[in-house]
Amino acid sequence: MPGVYLSFPFCGQKCTYCNFGSGVFPQSLSEEYLAALKHEIAAFGWNWTPDTLFLGGGTPSLMEPDVIEDLLDAVPGKPWREATLEAAPGSFDAAKVQAWIRGGVNRVSLGAQSFVTAELRRTGRRHTAQTVEADCALLRDRGITNFNLDLIAGLPGQTPASFQESLDEIARLDPPHVSVYMLEVDEDSRLGLEILNHGSRYGAGDVPGDDAIVEMYETAVDRLAALGMHRYEISNFAKPGFESEHNLKYWRLEPYAGFGADAHSLDGGVRWRNVESPSEYVKRWREGRSPAEDRTEACFAEEKFFVGLRLSEGVRATDTERDFYREPIARFIEQGLLEDGGGVLRLTRRGVLLSNEVFEEFVNP
Ligand code: SF4
Numbered sequence: 001m002p003g004v005y006l007s008f009p010f011c012g013q014k015c016t017y018c019n020f021g022s023g024v025f026p027q028s029l030s031e032e033y034l035a036a037l038k039h040e041i042a043a044f045g046w047n048w049t050p051d052t053l054f055l056g057g058g059t060p061s062l063m064e065p066d067v068i069e070d071l072l073d074a075v076p077g078k079p080w081r082e083a084t085l086e087a088a089p090g091s092f093d094a095a096k097v098q099a100w101i102r103g104g105v106n107r108v109s110l111g112a113q114s115f116v117t118a119e120l121r122r123t124g125r126r127h128t129a130q131t132v133e134a135d136c137a138l139l140r141d142r143g144i145t146n147f148n149l150d151l152i153a154g155l156p157g158q159t160p161a162s163f164q165e166s167l168d169e170i171a172r173l174d175p176p177h178v179s180v181y182m183l184e185v186d187e188d189s190r191l192g193l194e195i196l197n198h199g200s201r202y203g204a205g206d207v208p209g210d211d212a213i214v215e216m217y218e219t220a221v222d223r224l225a226a227l228g229m230h231r232y233e234i235s236n237f238a239k240p241g242f243e244s245e246h247n248l249k250y251w252r253l254e255p256y257a258g259f260g261a262d263a264h265s266l267d268g269g270v271r272w273r274n275v276e277s278p279s280e281y282v283k284r285w286r287e288g289r290s291p292a293e294d295r296t297e298a299c300f301a302e303e304k305f306f307v308g309l310r311l312s313e314g315v316r317a318t319d320t321e322r323d324f325y326r327e328p329i330a331r332f333i334e335q336g337l338l339e340d341g342g343g344v345l346r347l348t349r350r351g352v353l354l355s356n357e358v359f360e361e362f363v364n365p
Helices: 027-043 065-073 094-103 117-123 129-141 160-173 190-196 201-206 210-226 245-251 278-286 300-306 319-324 326-334 349-353 355-363
Strands: 003-008 052-057 082-087 107-113 147-153 177-182 230-233 236-238 256-259 264-267 270-274 292-297 338-341 344-347
Touching (some): 003 027, 003 245, 027 065, 052 065, 065 094, 107 117, 107 129, 129 147, 147 210, 160 210, 190 201, 210 230, 210 236, 210 349, 256 270, 300 319, 300 355, 326 355, 349 355
Parallel strands (some): 003 052, 003 256, 052 082, 082 107, 107 147, 147 177
Antiparallel strands (some): 177 236, 230 236, 256 264, 264 270, 270 292, 338 344
């Protein structure tokens, strides 16, 4: 069954590394935004019932308990097999968790990012390791045992040794799922832009080099494996049975519908995305216009490889596809970046580190 993504792009602060369209906006905009969001959900031609839902952002955990329940009630299919809510550490209490559960939430993704206070402060994050520990205890106490902790490798001032400290905390908290993202440097975040401009604000001068970031990532792969969390996607690690069913749909090119600002959708071979800015999203709703733009035909032949190879399960290639990609497949196998077994192509451990190079070839063979 398809999945549903709901976007709530409102945050308590704008993190320096964040390259999403989310941020701090007036309360009045968030109220109008929720009305527009519910309208978009109600107006959707529901000829299927979702079995997974992801409420992301932004920081949906900032929503008041009754508001979140009301929003989730607008989506058909409750109880969903998996319904994830993204939360910022320190932004929720027992009453909110109870409301999430009543609303159908059974999985929480917590943006820990780091357990080292100095690293967190430089990004604009206000929580501490103790905040995350208390949040995990609260979730478990209320019965949400399926939760994820996010980590970032490459923060200003971070070193392989300080990254180990964060991994030590992960080992202590023993979550069933961890995501490890390498810092993305692009002009859509304040930190990324500063790095590209060779500036020093936001700790841009203290961002670790590529080798150190790779070392952190490789350490995480080994450490998490030792904790029973296998890598099932380049950035995602889970104990058996705790892989994110919703996110797997993106990588397996299964259909999903996104609602809200900057939400993406894939259905019937067509991809589209909504306008990025929450104020433009609200404006379109007021004017009675669709928030969708950028409709394109999905190119499954290419996407099967450059999206599917992100998964450790790999991609089962047909004879025609093997023929079409014969040269790059042979070259990457020869270079030790791809392996071919039982009809399935997978990135090797080294291939994961050079994955962008591999993906590029499948987009422009
Ligand atoms: S990183 Fe998360 S919490 Fe920070 S601004 Fe971006 S969406 Fe908001």
